[in-house]
Amino acid sequence: MSTKKSKNISRRKAKSKERKIKRRKRRENLSSSREQKIIYRPAISDMDAPEGFCPISMSQALIEYAKPIRERLGEESMEVFQLAMDLAMPLWNYAIRLEKEEEDDLLKTKIIIQIKKSLKMNINKAREFFEMMVERKIYLLPPEIQPEHPMTMYIHKEADYLITDFDYNEVKISDETIPPDDEDKKLIHQIELQDKDIAGRYFKMVDNCNDRYKKWLIDKGLDKFKDDFPYCIEIFLNFIYTYHHDEYAVLKSISVYLLQEFFTDHLFRKVMVEPFEYVHWPPALKLFYRFLFEKEYLKNPEPVIELFTLIEPNFMKILRKRY
Numbered sequence: 001m002s003t004k005k006s007k008n009i010s011r012r013k014a015k016s017k018e019r020k021i022k023r024r025k026r027r028e029n030l031s032s033s034r035e036q037k038i039i040y041r042p043a044i045s046d047m048d049a050p051e052g053f054c055p056i057s058m059s060q061a062l063i064e065y066a067k068p069i070r071e072r073l074g075e076e077s078m079e080v081f082q083l084a085m086d087l088a089m090p091l092w093n094y095a096i097r098l099e100k101e102e103e104d105d106l107l108k109t110k111i112i113i114q115i116k117k118s119l120k121m122n123i124n125k126a127r128e129f130f131e132m133m134v135e136r137k138i139y140l141l142p143p144e145i146q147p148e149h150p151m152t153m154y155i156h157k158e159a160d161y162l163i164t165d166f167d168y169n170e171v172k173i174s175d176e177t178i179p180p181d182d183e184d185k186k187l188i189h190q191i192e193l194q195d196k197d198i199a200g201r202y203f204k205m206v207d208n209c210n211d212r213y214k215k216w217l218i219d220k221g222l223d224k225f226k227d228d229f230p231y232c233i234e235i236f237l238n239f240i241y242t243y244h245h246d247e248y249a250v251l252k253s254i255s256v257y258l259l260q261e262f263f264t265d266h267l268f269r270k271v272m273v274e275p276f277e278y279v280h281w282p283p284a285l286k287l288f289y290r291f292l293f294e295k296e297y298l299k300n301p302e303p304v305i306e307l308f309t310l311i312e313p314n315f316m317k318i319l320r321k322r323y
Contacts, residue, residue: 043265044152045318050145053154054322057269061153062088064272065140068133072119087118091130095137161275161323165316166283173220173287180295187212188297194241195250206237216291225284228277232284239266252298256307263315268322275323282312 047055056064066088073080090111097104108130116126140156147154180188190205210230217226239262240249249258267278286308289301 043261044268045264045322047147047152049154053145053156055147055152055268056155058151058153060269060272061141061155062092064155065092065133065137068129068136069119072129083118087114088133090114091133092137095134096143098134099138099143157323163275163279163316163319163323166279168283170224171222171283171287173222177294178216178219183208184212184295188295191251191297195252202241206234209237210234212295213288213291216294217287222287225280228280229284229287232281233288235267235271236262236281236285236288239270251292254304256311259307259311263311264318275319278319279316282308282315 044055044057049055062085066084069084069087070081073084090107094104094107094111097107112123112126112130115121115129116123119126119129121129140158141153142156145154187205187208190201190208193201194205210233213233214226214230217223217229222229237251240251240254240258243266245258247255247258249255263281267281271278286305289298289304289308292298293301
């Protein structure tokens with residue numbers, strides 16, 4: 001072996017070792033900083049709200065509060081959503097000031113003008129809308145019943161929903177395996193790299209996972225769920241790979257305790273869908289683990305699928321209590 005070639009190999013080994021050390025230190029620093037910021041709180045489904053109310057994260061409470069603004073704007077898009085939030089926030093803050101008996105006529109006038117411009121109302125209608133939104137804040141989230149935890153609130157239930165079990169007759173599929181093609185193999189490789197904590201690949205992996213799982217559902221004759229179920233998986237992947245957990249967690253290795261955290265707390269804090277849509281998560285995840293098995297990421301999906309089956313009845317009880 002030439003001296004030049006030997007030096008190049010040694011240099012590459014040194015750089016590789018240096019990258020590993022930096023990556024380990026970055027994980028240790030991130031873990032340390034996260035541990036310092038941990039605020040212990042009960043699962044949102046374990047909080048006993050007063051009759052007629054349910055616990056909700058503060059961010060979701062703001063979104064729910066802004067519903068009349070979003071309905072007035074009509075169109076569903078990220079730009080419209082942001083416009084609604086930009087208008088809801090000063091209304092929310094003004095209502096809080098009123099709760100503390102701190103009136104501000106100048107701020108009130110500015111908000112009414114903002115309403116007039118954003119919602120294309122005349123000044124009288126804008127004033128009426130302003131008063132309605134202030135009253136809505138007090139009605140939805142009465143200050144006197146709010147819990148001590150600053151990031152969770154009790155919100156007034158505006159409607160009662162009938163939550164029915166998911167009809168598994170709609171997801172009967174053939175036992176015939178669909179072998180992985182080149183794109184599936186590429187996805188599994190990306191998941192395995194993510195499992196090894198190789199940075200910079202997460203979002204590409206999620207996009208590919210969404211596409212390949214969607215195609216698999218269609219190939220299995222489950223076109224009805226080709227949009228809803230991949231969204232469920234995206235939320236689950238986000239929980240597994242982007243949140244700090246007290247234990248090692250990848251798709252191949254996830255404990256019943258983390259799954260319980262996902263179904264009793266994470267979903268309700270981070271996802272806002274129609275109440276009946278929450279029932280999609282257990283079947284979506286069961287099928288997802290079947291997909292991972294057929295694409296040769298897992299040797300046996302049944303242990304995890306069984307965990308979903310065990311958790312599902314309690315999850316349904318939580319949904320019925322909550323909504």
